Amino acid sequence: MPDTPTRPLGAQISHMLKARGVDVIFGIPGVHNQEMYRGIEEAGITHVLARHEQGAGFMADGYARASGKPGVAYVITGPGLCNIMTPMGQAYSDSVSMLVISSCLDETSARRGQLHQMKDQRAAADTVCDWSLEATTPQAAYQLVNRAFQEMHSQRPRPKHIQVPISVLEGQAVAHDAGDLGLSDGTAQIDPVVIRDISQMISKTKRPLLVLGGGAKGGSDDIRAMLARCPIPVFTTYAGRGIVGSDYPYLFGSTLARPDSAAIFAQSDLVIAVGTELAEVDLWRDRLGQNATLVRIDIDPEVLSDTAGNTHRFNADARSVFRELAMVDDLPMRFDWTVEELATARARWRAETDAERPGIVPLCDALREAIPQDTMIYSDMTQFAYVAKEVWDMDRPGHWHHPYGFGTLGYATPAAIGGAIARKGAPTLAIIGDYGFHYTMQELGVAVELGLSLPIILWDNGKLAEIEDSMVRAQIAPNAVVARNPDFCKLAEAFGAKAAAPQTIGAFQTAVKEAFNADGPTLIYITPALKA
Template identity: 60%
Template structure:
C-alpha cells in the first residue's frame, strides 16, 4: 500500500486485524484517525460522550468476544473514557483505546496547549493494563499488534495507545502483515492428571466457575454430570452450568450463608475466577477442604484464597482435558443431594427478596419468557443486584454487570455496543433511575441506529442502596433523593418508544414487544407494578 498519513494507516491495520467497528467522537486533535476509516471499510459509531464510546466498546467486546475499539481526543476525551477503561480492566474486557496527544515537542513541557495534561500516558495507565506513546509509525504498529496478541493470549484487559498529533499526520508505509499469534498458556499434563485423581477421589466435589471459564462451558457441563459435582458460579460465570441443572447452586456466592454450603464440599475446584471482594463480599471463600485453582493470571493464584493445587493455564482447555481423563472412570457415588441444593437456592432467593423487596416477583415474571439467546447488560442498581442472583440463565456469557469498578451508567451504552455486535439477536438493558442519568444521552445513538432495545428502568425514586447502607450504619439518610425527570417524556424527546406498565402482565407484554420494536423502548418500572 502506498504511503499514507499514519492515522489512515492505523485504520487499515485495524481492519486487517479483524476490527470492523470503532466507537468515538472526532475532534480537532484526532481528525487524522478519521481520514482512513471509510476507505478501510470500518464502521464508525458516533457516540454522545466519550464515556459512552468506552462502554460501547466494552459491550461490543463482551457480546462478540472480539476487541472493542474506541478513538479518543487528547485530554478531556481520554479522561471522559477512563471510567469505562477502569471498568473493562476490573472485568477483564478487551478494549483498545487509541487517542491523540500533543505534538512531540510539546509533551511534558507545560505550554498551556489545548487539551494539555501533565501526564496523559500515566493517567490512562492507572485504569488500563498499559498505556504507551507511539512516537513513530513503526512503534504504533508494534503497539497495536502487542495489544491484539495480549488480548488473544493473556487475561484480556484494556490497553491505551496515544499518538502525537504531528505523528498522526505524517505519511508512512503501511503496517506489516499480521504474524502468527502464540497459543494461550496451558496447564501441564501432570497437573491435569493430579486434578483428575483428586476429583475422582472426592465424595462432595464442588466446582466454582468464573467468567474466565465461559469458553469451557460445554466441558464443564459434562464434568459436573459425570462426576456428580455441585457447582456455584460468579455473576460473570452465570450460565456456565444451566440454572436448571439438578446440582447447580447458581450465583449465590454473595449470600453470607453460602459459606455453610461451600463448607460441605470435600474438594473445591475454582476455575477462571478471581474470587474477588465483589464475587464473595467477604475475605475468604469459606471452604474447609483442599482447593484446586485454575487461572490464566498468576496474580490470582497467589492471593488469600490459596490453593493446594494451583494451576496456571487457560480454563477451557483445562476443563476439556480434565473431562477426557475422568470420562469412563469408576468413582464413588456423589453425596450431594438435589433437595439440599434446591432448598438452599430457595432460601437464598427469599433472602434476596427480603433485603430488596418487589424485584424477585418481576424477575420470576420476566425471566422464563425472555426470547431465546437474550443478552443482558445491567447497571449498578438494586434491581440488577437481585436479578443477578435469581434470573434464570441457560447460556454463559449472557449476563454482563459492571462488577469490579462498579460504575454507574454502564448498562445503556454497553447494551448499545452489544446490540451493534450481535444485531440479529436480542439484547436488553437493565438500569436504575439514578445511573441511567449518567449516560442517558446515548439513547440518541440507539434511536439513530434504529436498535430494537428494551431498556428496563427501575425507578424507586432514590439512591435506595445508599439509603439502606446509611440506615445500616446508623447514619441519618441524606443526599439520597433527587428529583427525577419524566423518563417517558425524555425518551420520546429523543425519538424512542416509552412505556410505563402498571402491573406485571403489562410489563411482560411491554418488554416482549420492545424486542421487535422499531427502535429502543424505555420501560419505566416502579415498585408499584408488583401490586398493580
Template identity: 65%
Template sequence: MQRPLGAQISHMLKDRGVEVIFGIPGVHNQEMYRGIEEAGITHVLARHEQGAGFMADGYARATGKPGVAYVITGPGVCNILTPMGQAYSDSAPMLVIASCLDEVAAQKGQLHQMKDQRAAAASVADWAEEAQSAAAAYHLIDRAFTEFSTMRARPKYIQVPISQLEAQAPPPPARLPPAVLGHGIREAQTVPDILDALKSAKRPLIILGGGAVPGASLYGKLAARAGAAVFCTYAGRGIIPTDHALYYGSMLARSESAQVLACADLLIVVGSELAEVDLWRRTPGHDCPMIRVDIDPAQMTGQRQKGDMQIVADGSEVMQAVCDGLEGHLPQTEWRAQDVAATRARWLAEIDAERPGIVPVCDALRAVLPVDTMIYSDMTQFAYAAKEVWDMDRAGHWHHPFGFGTLGYATPAAIGGAVARRGKPTMAIIGDYGFHYTMQELGVAVELGLSLPILLWDNGKLKEIEDSMVRAQIAPNAVVAHNPDFCKLAEAFGACSAAPQTLEALQASVMAAFETDGPTLIHITPGIAT
C-alpha cells in the first residue's frame, strides 16, 4: 500500500530485522515517526542526539546488529556526529537516518539550515548519501545492511529531504537474500604458508584485536597447538582463556612489551589495526616476519605496521583452517610459562603504582559480578587501569570508546546495551567529569526501568590530564571543576544511589543494583577503604 515515505522507511527497517530505534522527533523528521508503532518497532527517546547515537552504538556492540538512530535536520545531525565518529573508529554498525532541507543553495535563513549537512556527516561516517526519491532511499538502506554483513562494520548515514518524507511512496522492495562474506579461495592459497611458518617457529607470538572476536572460541586451541605466546588488544580481551599459560594479557601498551615482541621469531596479527591506541608507540617492537589477517584492505596499505604476508579475509575462516592444520602438531616452543607469569606480575605492580587504589577495586568487582555481565566504560583513569588488569572470561563484553576517545560514552551506551540485553547484567563505569557530558540520559534509564549499575569514579578532577601536564612540566590548569552531589542528582532523576565506603559495601551495592527496578548510581572515590 502507498504510505508517506517516512512511514515506509520504518516498515522497511522492521522487515530488515530492526527492533529498536533511538532518537528524538522534531518538526522536520516527524514523518519518520508516523510508521514506527505501526511497524512494531520500539522507539527509545533520548534526551540529546549525542545520547541517541551512543545508545545505538551500545546496542550494536551488544547484539552485533546495526544500531539505528533517527535525527532531525541541522543541529540533530551535528549532535550525533561524535557518536558516529566513535562508531567509525571502533567498527560499530550504526545507521543514522536524518531529514534534510529540500533546497539550501537558492534559499537561505531556513530552520535548522546548514551549508552542507551531508558533507558534515561524511566526515565521520563510512559514507553519507542523500536519497532524493523513495527508490533511492530503499536502495541506500539495503546497501547499508548488505555492507554491515559483508564488510568492516562502520556507521552509514542517509538523509532524506522533508518533501520526500511527506510524499506518498510505494512499498519497499522485498528483502534481499542474506549477503555473506566470500570464503575459500584466498584461505586455500595462504593457509599452507602460515602452517609452514608456525611449524618452523620456536617463539611464535599472536596478537588478537577486536576483529578476532567473532572467532573467539578457536584461538585458545590455536595458541596451544602452535605453542604461541599471545597478547590481546583492549578490544580483544576475553578471546584467550585466562588460564592459557603463555597469555600476556591486554598489556600490549606496556613499554616493556616491545622487548617481548623483539624475542618473537614469527608474529601473527588478526583483526587489529596496531593503532596508536593499541600500542602507544610507533612500532610493535618485533624483528621477525609478520603475518596480518584483516577484513579491511585499508589496513594493508599506508600503515606503519605492514605485514610480510598480508591477507584480506575473514580472520576466523583463515585461522580456523590453520588451527585444523595444526592438529597433532607438537610445538617446540621456547616460551616459558614462568617467564610470562613473572612479566605479567611485574606489569600489574607497575599499574598499581601508577594509579593507586584502582586494582583492588577491579579485583573486588570482578569477584562478584554475575556471569555474562557486559561492561561499558568511559574515558576515565579507572577504565585505563582496568583495561589492562581486568581479564575477561568471554570476548565482546567490555566496550570502551577506544579510538575516537570521547567523554560521556559509557552511560548512554550502557543504556543501549541494557535495552538489547533485557534480563542480562549490564554495567557502566564512568568518571566524574565524563558523567557531566551525558548525565541527562539517566532519565532514559529511569523511564525504561533498566536495572543498570552506573559506577562513578570521582577523583574530583581531570586527573589524567593533570598528570600529563605535570609530566610535560606544565603547571596544571583548568583540570578541576565543581561537582554536584552526584547521589542527590541521581535521586532527582528518580534513580537510586549509593556511596559505599569499603570494598565489601561496594560489592553489595553493585549486586543490589542488578536487582533494582531502575538504574543505581554508585559513587566511589579513590579513598574507598581497601
C-alpha cells in the first residue's frame, strides 16, 4: 500500500476551510503563520490583505454579517492576535460568527525573549471570544475547525480562536476527513405545548407588546406572517430593525432607549421578548418597565437564566416558534392599542432625537431617499449613526450593522469592505465619524485595491461631540475632546480613492448616488454646516 500523501498542516487547514464553504480569508502574513498561506491559492480561496489586524477582524465581521457565513481571519503570534482582539470582542457582543486562526510559539514556559512572545496568548484571546483553544496535533486542529463551524451554525453565533504551534503548522499532516458535517437549517421542532402556552397568553391579553432583537432576524418572514393576522405592537432593538417592515402600522420602532418608552411597557399586560438580551445597550435603563408577564424566547440559555419574577422562558429559535404561531387559527385579530397612539409616541420621540442632536435627522431622511433599496449599511460610533438608529426604519432585517455592544471606534470602514466583498455588485455604504475614521483609515487602501464601489460618509463635527456632551451633563469642563484633523478629501485622494465635499443636502444626495456607480471607493465629507 502506498503511503498516504501528506503536506504541511498549514496548507491542509486552508483546504479544509474551503471544503467547509470558506471562499475568503482576511489577514496579514508573517514569518510565524506563513505556512497557513502555503495552501490558500491552491485551495481556491481569495485572501484579502488588510493593513492592520484590527482591519482584518472588522472585515471578517462585516463579511459574516453580510453573507451569513463565518468570517475567517489569519493572524500571527502575539501582536497580530492582540490587534484582532478588539474585533473579536465586537463580534462576541454582537453575536457574529468569526473564526480567528493564529500561530503560536511552541514553548513559552522555559524560554523568554522569543519573537512575538506573550505570557499566555490563548488565555488573552479567551477573554473576548466564545472559546480560545490550542491545537497541538493535526487531528486536534481539524476537530476544532469542525467544532467551530458546528457551533456557529447550531448555537448563538460567537467568535472562536484556534492557535497552532509553529512547528505543528510546518509539520507534515494527512488531509482532513472531508465528510459532511450534517448541518441543519437551524430550525428545530417545537413542543406543541410551548405554542399552546404562548398562544393562550396572547389570547388573554388586551395590550400585548413584542420586542424583537437581532437574534430574531432568521424568523422575519414567519413573524410578519403571524403579525398580519395578530397585529401585536412591536419594539425592536437596534439590531432587530427590519424584522418587521417599516410599513407595519403597529411599529414603535427602535425606540427602546427613549426614557418614556418604559411608560408604554407599563401599560402592557404581556411582553414577549425574542432574540434579545434586553441589555444595557438596548435599553439604557435598568429594566424594561413592564409589570405584566414577560415571555422570553431565545436560543442562548444564558439569556434565559435571569431571575426576574413573572417570567416564562422558552429555549427556542424565533423561526421555529413563529412558524407555528402563524398557523394558530384563534389568535386575536385586534387589541386595544391604536395606530394613533403609536404614531403620537413616535412623533414625540423623533422630535426629542432631533432636539438632542440638531440637524442630523434631515440628513438621515435625505440619505435614505438617495440610496438603492437593497443597500447594506455599516455605521460607526458617531452621532450621525446614533440618530439614524432611532429614526430610520429598515424594510428588511440584517441590513444595518453597527458596533452595538463593545462599542468600538473604527468599525465601519473595514466592516463595510468585508460586506462589499461578500455582496459583490450589491450596494454597500459606510457611515463613520471624523475621530473613528482615524482608527482604521488605512483600510481605505484595501477598498481602492479591490475597486469597491463603496460610499464612505464621513461626518466631521470637529470633535468627540458625544463625549463633550456627556462631560457637560456631568458638570465636567470638556477637555481632550478636540483633535486636529487632516484634509480628509486630500487624504482619500492620496490613497487613490475619490472624494466629495458637498455643501448642500441636494449635492450630498447626488454625491451618494454617484459613489454607488464609481469604479472605486468615494469618501463623502460632510459637516454640520451642510445646508438644505
